[in-house]
Amino acid sequence: MLKFANVCKRYPLTGDVLRGVSFHLQRGEIAFLTGHSGAGKSTLLKLIALMERCNSGEIWLDGQKLSHVKDSQIPYLRRKMGFIFQDYKLLHDRTIFENVALPLIIAGYGHQETTRKVRAILEKVGLAGKEHKFPLALSGGEQQRVGIARAVVNKPPIIIADEPTGNLDPELSEEIMSLFEGFQQVGVTVLIASHDIALIERMHHRVLKLEHGRLFSV
Amino acid sequence: MKLRRRKQTQEVKVPKQAKPLRQEVKQNRAAGGTAKDKLIICRDLHIQAWFYSLLRLGKTPFASAITIVVLAISIALAGSFQLLLINFQQIAGNFQTSAQISLFLRENINENRARILADTLRKNPAIESVQVISKEQGRALFKTFGSFGAAIDMLDENPLPVVIEIMPKNTLDDDGQIETLVNTLKQRQEVDFVRMDMEWLQRLQAIMAVARRLFVALNTLLGFAVLFITGNTIRLELNNRQEEIMITKLVGATNSFIATPFIYSGFWIGFFAGVLAWFIVALLMVSLRVPVEALSAHYNGNFHLLFLSVADSIKLILVSASLSMLGSCLVVFNQLNKTNPQ
Ligand SMILES: Nc1ncnc2c1ncn2[C@@H]1O[C@H](COP(=O)(O)OP(=O)(O)OP(=O)(O)O)[C@@H](O)[C@H]1O
Numbered sequence: 001m002l003k004f005a006n007v008c009k010r011y012p013l014t015g016d017v018l019r020g021v022s023f024h025l026q027r028g029e030i031a032f033l034t035g036h037s038g039a040g041k042s043t044l045l046k047l048i049a050l051m052e053r054c055n056s057g058e059i060w061l062d063g064q065k066l067s068h069v070k071d072s073q074i075p076y077l078r079r080k081m082g083f084i085f086q087d088y089k090l091l092h093d094r095t096i097f098e099n100v101a102l103p104l105i106i107a108g109y110g111h112q113e114t115t116r117k118v119r120a121i122l123e124k125v126g127l128a129g130k131e132h133k134f135p136l137a138l139s140g141g142e143q144q145r146v147g148i149a150r151a152v153v154n155k156p157p158i159i160i161a162d163e164p165t166g167n168l169d170p171e172l173s174e175e176i177m178s179l180f181e182g183f184q185q186v187g188v189t190v191l192i193a194s195h196d197i198a199l200i201e202r203m204h205h206r207v208l209k210l211e212h213g214r215l216f217s218v
Numbered sequence: 219m220k221l222r223r224r225k226q227t228q229e230v231k232v233p234k235q236a237k238p239l240r241q242e243v244k245q246n247r248a249a250g251g252t253a254k255d256k257l258i259i260c261r262d263l264h265i266q267a268w269f270y271s272l273l274r275l276g277k278t279p280f281a282s283a284i285t286i287v288v289l290a291i292s293i294a295l296a297g298s299f300q301l302l303l304i305n306f307q308q309i310a311g312n313f314q315t316s317a318q319i320s321l322f323l324r325e326n327i328n329e330n331r332a333r334i335l336a337d338t339l340r341k342n343p344a345i346e347s348v349q350v351i352s353k354e355q356g357r358a359l360f361k362t363f364g365s366f367g368a369a370i371d372m373l374d375e376n377p378l379p380v381v382i383e384i385m386p387k388n389t390l391d392d393d394g395q396i397e398t399l400v401n402t403l404k405q406r407q408e409v410d411f412v413r414m415d416m417e418w419l420q421r422l423q424a425i426m427a428v429a430r431r432l433f434v435a436l437n438t439l440l441g442f443a444v445l446f447i448t449g450n451t452i453r454l455e456l457n458n459r460q461e462e463i464m465i466t467k468l469v470g471a472t473n474s475f476i477a478t479p480f481i482y483s484g485f486w487i488g489f490f491a492g493v494l495a496w497f498i499v500a501l502l503m504v505s506l507r508v509p510v511e512a513l514s515a516h517y518n519g520n521f522h523l524l525f526l527s528v529a530d531s532i533k534l535i536l537v538s539a540s541l542s543m544l545g546s547c548l549v550v551f552n553q554l555n556k557t558n559p560q
Pocket residue numbers: 011012013014017035036037038039040041042043044195
């Protein structure tokens with residue numbers, strides 16, 4: 001599903017962040033990506049999101065080589081990924097419904113289908129009835145669930161989350177994690193960057209650790 | 219969609235990495251549905267973006283108003299200059315009688331021969347109209363020139379020749395054609411001499427040529443001004459909405475999807491600026507009308523200020539809207555290609 005082969009990433013000012021990272025995630029697998037602050041977790045996720053390009057090595061997603069894809073193809077590839085962020089990255093001047101509907105509208109779904117899918121996913125993350133509220137009127141946990149709903153509404157085969165539970169208390173974190181496990185059940189691959197050691201230990205999933213630009217399986 | 223869903227459920231049972239079908243990749247580009255469905259969805263998106271962009275303008279009324287007013291002033295400048303040109307052309311047209319050519323025929327040419335000559339001249343494509351003034355008519359005309367005119371009665375014989383008055387075509391647009399006409403007329407054996415105020419006409423033609431050039435240059439400059447003013451406004455708007463653009467890009471939006479509402483903003487700005495410019499020009503005309511017509515009366519003229527025609531008004535607004543749209547288009551695509559989500 002997702003494959004890194006000897007990937008290197010260097011920032012002009014910072015220097016080498018990833019030095020020959022290789023790993024392979026199967027379909028329907030959940031994995032945590034850990035490492036101390038500045039280890040390059042976000043950088044690795046940005047390579048998948050095509051927000052950054054790697055300097056060498058190859059990245060494959062769903063049989064497609066991401067590392068050499070043309071810029072014009074990036075939007076279409078991103079529709080196969082769901083992104084979740086620590087700071088949610090919601091549009092504050094749009095309602096919850098509009099936020100969640102955005103990927104569907106972009107993908108070209110009609111009004112009826114969009115409405116149906118958005119309602120269904122909001123129900124699933126426990127936000128039914130709040131669709132006409134604005135993000136800032138919700139709690140942190142609720143906003144993160146909006147972010148998750150937006151990430152999965154178009155049924156992407158892979159979900160990429162950067163510190164999704166960073167701002168949440170342990171109880172909420174587990175709630176979010178159980179949502180991820182639910183998606184895993186239907187064959188979605190999930191990669192979560194996190195340094196919430198307690199949470200990672202409790203969850204018993206595969207753990208990948210970044211250290212000095214190299215990746216270790218724990 | 220069906221195909222994808224079937225594949226996904228299949229994947230749960232067999233978690234093996236399979237090379238995706240080409241079809242599957244394509245399907246991910248857009249949702250399912252027939253071509254007609256897609257067209258309808260696309261149209262709806264554009265209609266939405268159209269109104270949404272209008273709404274956005276309303277959310278920053280002050281900034282939008284400033285841009286629109288600045289644009290309107292530029293466009294009004296171009297519009298007023300065009301009106302000036304149209305009216306000047308009209309004034310020049312009123313003076314056209316001065317461009318009239320008088321052929322004084324030789325003394326031995328009688329009225330009948332003059333009429334035959336006039337008929338030949340009418341066939342000349344450079345000539346608008348031909349009028350024969352007989353000796354008697356000439357005398358009557360002469361008499362109207364006050365006490366001096368009465369002197370003609372003291373003569374036994376009418377000394378005046380038959381005169382043919384010629385109105386050439388396109389007096390103002392042409393350089394050289396009238397001179398050629400005058401020369402050919404001079405060659406005719408019936409003609410004694412030709413009289414025409416060439417110098418005046420040439421001067422007028424020269425002024426018109428300068429004015430037209432100036433008009434083109436000014437319009438080009440103002441066109442660029444419109445491009446830059448709108449472009450800059452849209453650029454600021456893009457900067458204000460970096461975060462939103464970044465998020466939209468991350469959920470798979472193409473540059474054209476993001477650009478559409480901004481381009482429509484450009485349209486609205488140009489449209490409103492065009493309408494406002496029309497009102498500015500109208501106001502200018504209304505305030506000028508009374509004094510100009512009073513001035514005209516002093517010169518026994520029956521000059522009326524011409525205003526922009528309906529077609530010209532529509533053209534003004536359309537040109538303004540499309541230039542502004544073009545300006546935002548250039549800026550939006552340039553900026554979007556440069557910004558990558560961080
Ligand atoms: N755009 C950039 N330009 C230059 N250097 C960068 C850029 N982004 C990240 N870096 C550097 O790369 C290194 C890894 O950063 P990254 O954000 O991937 O770390 P991280 O593991 O996500 O850390 P954290 O846990 O604090 O989020 C850091 O040293 C950072 O300074």
